[in-house]
Amino acid sequence: MINGYGLGLRTDHYAEFVEQKPQLDWLEIISENYLVPGGKPLHFLDRIRADYPMVMHGVSLSIGSVDPLDFVYLKQIKSLAQRVEPGWISDHLCWTGVDHTNLHDLLPLPYTEETLRHLTRRISRVQEFLGRRILLENVSSYVLCAQDEMSEWEFVSELAARADCFLLLDVNNVYVSARNHGFNPHDYIDALPGNRVRQIHLAGHQDNGELVIDTHDHPIRDEVYELYAHTLRKLGPIPTMIERDDHIPPLQELLAELEQVRQTAAAAIGLARKMEVA
């Protein structure tokens, strides 16, 4: 059972997790880092898993691609899940390449009926194959397709219902995309089906003024804390973690940042309860 507050497991912190076992509710692993035959990654994975609950987060499912689903990859994910026994498995609402090329990026999809149908079919096949429902995460984007038929939040909500999947809400990505495309991030949050949002990502970004870039190399910014508080007031408590992928600070710093997340959440949920009572 995954509850409370977590961090992404990064190689820089392996030794500390093994030796000091800091207090933490759960860890998220990048699945691909452990889709290797043996050696250090799997050694530390097993040792750290013995002490912490984990969830698996992938970057290569490419659920939106028009290429056939990669069942070699899915088999690897399935066997890693047997090893890790994760609380859940997630990936991104995007595509990563086409014609067997992999750009290793989380690329934007047109928000159209055609994409909805394509994704619904593929999510069902993946969920059937893995024998469980998956979580899909909203990605940050810098361009939109000129022929979008609906907003991103309409698209995401409709997809979750049709495909019967869960959502991983990246609050930072909502903020980044809202700034880049000029929408109100509250419109996005308020439209989401609360019962389907099972996990939240928080991260830092780089504000270049006209364009905001999702870099995961800074602490969480105040604007994102505010949007996070708004999210919890709307949706109630949801397991939350910090994603840090670059300029990775000492673990203690991330744990302190996570404490700030916890306090933000406690204040937001407390306030929401008071408002309900009133």
Place this chain on the structure above:
Amino acid sequence: MISLADWQRQFQQGVLYRQPPTALAGTATVSAGRRFEVYAGAYRLRLTEALKANYPVLHQALGDEQFDRLALAYLEAHPSVSSNIRWFGDRLDDFVRLHDELLSHPALADLIRLEWALCCAFDAPDRKILDGTHVAQIPAGSWPELVFELHPSVHLITLHWGVETLWHTTKAAHEEQQEPVPAPHLTLVWRQQLHTHFRSLDNSEATLLLELSQGGCFARICELAADLSHDEATPLAVGLLQRWLQDQLLTGCRFPAEGVSFP
């Protein structure tokens, strides 16, 4: 109306060739072209970083500017086709053979081979290790037939330059780099528990370990040892076998005729 397939093909071509596709929505403040450039730029940066992660010493030896030039040329010739970015750079060895102008010294081609072997040894499959106690149990009469199995992390690579020194001095960021000298030899790369190692082999060890890696039985290894050192053949073969056991290169042995395996 653009189809999903066309959107993806145009977008991908756009990233690969740095040409924004037509079906993008821009805004008054930021053009579609500038928005698209975020993806095109990030792609080159990310894959260059991935190549650096697999070839850290080559990166140090070449410096940022030259390494980036090599990375971008490689990326253009071999975009990633793997679901795991960890394997990006698997064809760099072949690529530089055709493009030696991208390397400041021909010995760096050997450095590429060495770093890729280290990279493969790092997360090669785990196996139980054959140790001295297992070997002590083998009946004396079975020895000639005995065939040893190497750990899957073991790589024997042919190098033309003495790049091992270059590897160490670059890694230690020594000011004074000695020019690598031409020296054709075989280098052993492997993982012992969690740590990767390499060492260059002298002619005797290279000959015997190569034979072992190709499935040659112990009698054949002793024959080769006799060719190398007529009087000291047995100490040579036994001494090397002990060293390989110590280095944890061996995972098992079997007697093909009887179909029996150890351990």
